Amino acid sequence: MSEEIYVNALKNTLTEIKNISPDVKYSFIFTEDGTIVARDEDVENMSLKKAVYSFQNLMEKADSIGGLNALSINAEKGKLYISRVNDMYLAITTSANADVAYLRSIVNVIVPTILKLLKTVAPTPLKFMPSQQFVVDILTGLFAGDSAQVDEERLMEWANLFDGKDINEIEIESFRGKKTVCNVKKISDSKLQGKGLILLSEKTCRALEIEKGDFVKVKPRAS
Amino acid sequence: MTSKNEFQESLPKNNIQKRNGTLSIKLQNIKTKGGIIGYIIRNQKSASVDVKDPTKIIDYALLSSTLHDSVENMISSFELGKVNNIVIEGKDVKVLSLTINDNRISIFMNKNVNHNTIYKDLQS
Numbered sequence: 403m404s405e406e407i408y409v410n411a412l413k414n415t416l417t418e419i420k421n422i423s424p425d426v427k428y429s430f431i432f433t434e435d436g437t438i439v440a441r442d443e444d445v446e447n448m449s450l451k452k453a454v455y456s457f458q459n460l461m462e463k464a465d466s467i468g469g470l471n472a473l474s475i476n477a478e479k480g481k482l483y484i485s486r487v488n489d490m491y492l493a494i495t496t497s498a499n500a501d502v503a504y505l506r507s508i509v510n511v512i513v514p515t516i517l518k519l520l521k522t523v524a525p526t527p528l529k530f531m532p533s534q535q536f537v538v539d540i541l542t543g544l545f546a547g548d549s550a551q552v553d554e555e556r557l558m559e560w561a562n563l564f565d566g567k568d569i570n571e572i573e574i575e576s577f578r579g580k581k582t583v584c585n586v587k588k589i590s591d592s593k594l595q596g597k598g599l600i601l602l603s604e605k606t607c608r609a610l611e612i613e614k615g616d617f618v619k620v621k622p623r624a625s
Numbered sequence: 626m627t628s629k630n631e632f633q634e635s636l637p638k639n640n641i642q643k644r645n646g647t648l649s650i651k652l653q654n655i656k657t658k659g660g661i662i663g664y665i666i667r668n669q670k671s672a673s674v675d676v677k678d679p680t681k682i683i684d685y686a687l688l689s690s691t692l693h694d695s696v697e698n699m700i701s702s703f704e705l706g707k708v709n710n711i712v713i714e715g716k717d718v719k720v721l722s723l724t725i726n727d728n729r730i731s732i733f734m735n736k737n738v739n740h741n742t743i744y745k746d747l748q749s
Contacts, residue, residue, distance in 0.1 A: 449702040456696075456698040459694075463691040465684070466685060466715075466718075467688065467715030467716075467718035470713060471714045473711070475696055476709045478706035478708075479705050480705040482700070482705060
């Protein structure tokens with residue numbers, strides 16, 4: 403089963419939860435490493451990332467209480483509930499009057515059931531490739547081309563994660579949420595190796611609305 | 626002799642001290658209840674930690690501080706407005722966190738304790 407089908411199944415689950423309980427405003431599912439696996443369309447990407455990043459910070463400090471299984475915030479204009487479901491986290495925001503206990507009882511049945519079902523259909527657990535951060539540098543020169551360049555070491559690490567498959571493509575995402583896919587190869591200029599850089603063509607930078615020195619998130623894609 | 630102006634200025638301060646005193650008494654009472662592990666109360670001037678296991682003090686203080694900062698970011702992301710209370714649950718322990726009169730309070734308890742009752746006790 404492909405990652406796309408898996409993600410769609412979870413996305414449909416979120417939609418169904420919203421249908422059952424109209425108090426739900428936004429919902430999304432993310433992994434421990436911060437990868438957002440599924441989300442409903444209404445929620446803005448930047449808001450999600452900020453919230454997930456904050457949750458991850460909290461997770462790091464939660465060993466003293468036996469990890470972080472759930473968080474609920476009860477605020478004047480709404481509620482946020484994040485709950486661990488197997489090896490993922492489900493986050494839901496609701497209106498201020500929502501019955502979170504009722505909602506909790508629904509999601510704690512539906513989502514684990516769907517995940518169990520998906521596991522039965524695809525017994526090998528799907529690996530959601532964590533995105534990695536790079537600092538952008540601009541590719542210059544007549545023969546620069548449009549392929550991105552990263553350290554060879556990184557390409558080898560990614561290949562290991564994909565059971566030895568060659569990594570020819572990467573998905574690059576700016577912190578404003580702009581995404582593009584491009585070919586990738588090792589950094590040719592030895593002076594730029596080992597610095598955590600990603601060399602991108604000016605065309606790619608324009609597409610992502612980024613410039614030299616900006617951070618981007620990169621996910622590898624196996625051929 | 627206290628002038629009228631001085632008296633008016635000192636009145637709110639006295640009220641705050643009185644309210645904080647009441648809060649401390651409430652927290653002390655809560656701590657005697659079954660399943661309560663301890664609490665941390667912090668404001669701009671001082672912090673007080675009362676936790677049964679002293680080896681946990683630093684970890685709990687760090688968690689309490691991170692919790693408030695993280696939640697601030699989360700509520701601004703989703704425009705949830707002013708926070709009434711926060712609950713986090715680990716495998717063994719849960720934490721109820723709230724702010725009363727500029728005092729940030731975190732109460733650590735076993736998972737079987739009804740945190741709603743504790744919340745009501747603090748708000749009363």
